[in-house]
Amino acid sequence: xxxxxxxxxxxxxxxxxxxxxxxKLPINVSVTCPNRDGVLGYGGCIFCGEKxxxxxNLSNQLSVKEQLNKNMGYIRRRYKANKFIAYFQNFTNTYxxxxxxxxxxxxxxxxxxxEISISTRPDSISxxxxxxxxxxxxxxxxxxxxxxxxxxxxxxxxxxxxxGHTLAEFIDAVLxxxxxxxxxxxxxxxxxxxxxKVDVLENAKILSALNIDSVKLHxxxxxxxxxxxxxxxxxxxxxxxxxxxxxRVILFLEHxxxxxxxxxxxxxAPKEGTLFVNWNTSWxxxxxxxxxxxxxxxxxxxxxxxxxxxxxxx
Numbered sequence: 443x444x445x446x447x448x449x450x451x452x453x454x455x456x457x458x459x460x461x462x463x464x465x466k467l468p469i470n471v472s473v474t475c476p477n478r479d480g481v482l483g484y485g486g487c488i489f490c491g492e493k494x495x496x497x498x499n500l501s502n503q504l505s506v507k508e509q510l511n512k513n514m515g516y517i518r519r520r521y522k523a524n525k526f527i528a529y530f531q532n533f534t535n536t537y538x539x540x541x542x543x544x545x546x547x548x549x550x551x552x553x554x555x556x557e558i559s560i561s562t563r564p565d566s567i568s569x570x571x572x573x574x575x576x577x578x579x580x581x582x583x584x585x586x587x588x589x590x591x592x593x594x595x596x597x598x599x600x601x602x603x604x605x606g607h608t609l610a611e612f613i614d615a616v617l618x619x620x621x622x623x624x625x626x627x628x629x630x631x632x633x634x635x636x637x638x639k640v641d642v643l644e645n646a647k648i649l650s651a652l653n654i655d656s657v658k659l660h661x662x663x664x665x666x667x668x669x670x671x672x673x674x675x676x677x678x679x680x681x682x683x684x685x686x687x688x689x690r691v692i693l694f695l696e697h698x699x700x701x702x703x704x705x706x707x708x709x710x711a712p713k714e715g716t717l718f719v720n721w722n723t724s725w726x727x728x729x730x731x732x733x734x735x736x737x738x739x740x741x742x743x744x745x746x747x748x749x750x751x752x753x754x755x756x
Contacts, residue, residue, distance in 0.1 A: 443733045449695055449743035452656065452705040460556055463523045467513040468531040470502040471546055475534040476566060477606035487593075488603050488669035489662060491715070502532075506549035514554070527557040527587075536562040536571055544574055551582055559627070561589040564615035565607040576622045588619050589627040589658070595648050599636040604669070609648075616652050625655040627705060632690045633662045635679040642690045646697035651750055656703035659694065661687055661728070663711035663719035671717050684721040688732050692741060700744025707732055 445451050456464040478486040500509045510528060517523050528550035536543060550558055558578070567588065575586050590612060594600060597608045612628075619626055630645050649657060662681070664674045673679045682690075691707055698704075708728050711719035720728060736742070 443730065443737065445729070445733055448733055448736045448741070449704045450701065452703050455656075455703045460525055462525055463521065464525045464527060464556060465517045465521060465523045466527045466529040466559065467510055467517070468500075468529050469506055469509050469550065470500055470532050471506065471530065471535065472502045473533045473535055473538055475563065476537060477604060478533075482565075482606035483604060485604065485669060487605060488673075489664065491665040491668055491712075506546050507552060510550060510552060510555070525554055525556045527559050528555050529559045529561070531561050534563050534566050535560050536567045540568070540570055540574075543571055547575070547578060551578070551584065555584060557585040557587060559587040559589055561591070563607065564590050564592065564612040567615060567619070569618065572618065572622050572624075575624065579622075579624075585625070586622075587625040587627055587655075588615075589629065590615055591629045593629060593631045593660075594634055594637055594641060595644050596637055596641045599634055599641070602636050603634065613652065616654070620653070627656040627658060628654050629658045629660060630694075631660045631662050632694060633682050633687050635662075635681060639690060639693060642693050643697055646694045647749060650697070650699035650702065650747060653699075654702060656705050657698065658706045659691060659704070660706070660709040661720055661725075663709060664717045665712075666715045666717055674717055681718065684723060684728065684731075687721075688728065688735060691732050692736060692739075695736070695743045696741060696746040697749075698743060699747050700742075702743075704743065 446454055453463075475486055475490075477483040478490075500512060504512070506528075510526070514526060517526070530546070530550075547558060547560075558575075560575075578584065579586050591605075592609075592612050593603065593605065595609050600608055616626060628649055630649075632642055632645075664671050670679070674681075687708075695704070708720060708725045710725055
């Protein structure tokens with residue numbers, strides 16, 4: 443089943459943008475987060491393990507250039523790709539002194555890198571960093587994408603998962619980033635235990651109203667020896683079913699603005715030390731089930747995007 447018939451997929455977007463296959467190359471640098479080191483709190487988000495989201499990354503003992511070259515070689519051989527995105531993925535990649543930030547970005551400006559993607563928190567990116575990235579974009583002719591972790595628009599949920607910020611900081615970051623015409627990707631988890639379908643719907647509406655460029659949808663996975671893992675093992679939280687998750691993804695897609703790119707519908711997790719992931723189902727099978735249900739019910743991205751621009755006067 444061709445997913446392009448149901449939503450705006452990332453691979454096609456990149457091919458149209460650059461005229462050829464483009465692959466993301468993850469970069470792992472030695473950084474942390476302000477809610478791990480005591481500035482905002484300790485331990486990080488309650489679902490975040492010691493390795494963060496970069497469990498498949500190379501060691502941060504390798505330089506940025508070494509990581510890029512090693513990953514480039516593998517992707518070139520396997521997928522015949524020639525253009526790449528340097529993706530600063532793990533933890534908060536703007537949470538560092540400005541000079542260090544400038545240095546690692548410059549290290550990524552090697553041949554065949556057409557874009558730099560930086561994963562960060564909405565409360566951890568400065569105007570000075572944005573001005574520097576604009577300079578890099580103009581001088582080196584590389585595109586810039588900022589990936590902002592949000593997870594939920596429900597500020598009660600944000601407090602429960604120890605994000606250390608609210609929706610306000612996210613909106614502020616989006617407005618400041620948009621001034622520089624950088625693309626923004628937002629990360630959302632659709633099955634957090636404290637969110638319901640109203641929150642799923644509001645996720646889609648707020649991201650649409652803010653003209654977010656792309657979205658990564660994640661299914662929550664639970665790692666051993668994390669606060670969320672402890673809650674799960676003690677029976678203090680209840681997770682929705684796989685069928686409910688599929689319904690939530692479809693609800694989100696129905697209401698999200700049709701030109702927003704969908705980079706992912708579910709997540710992946712490390713094999714070791716994981717207590718729960720994807721209902722013991724392969725991520726691609728869940729995606730197939732989402733597409734099958736959308737096909738059976740004639741659903742496409744944005745078919746219910748009718749709530750902005752003076753709805754009552756239409």
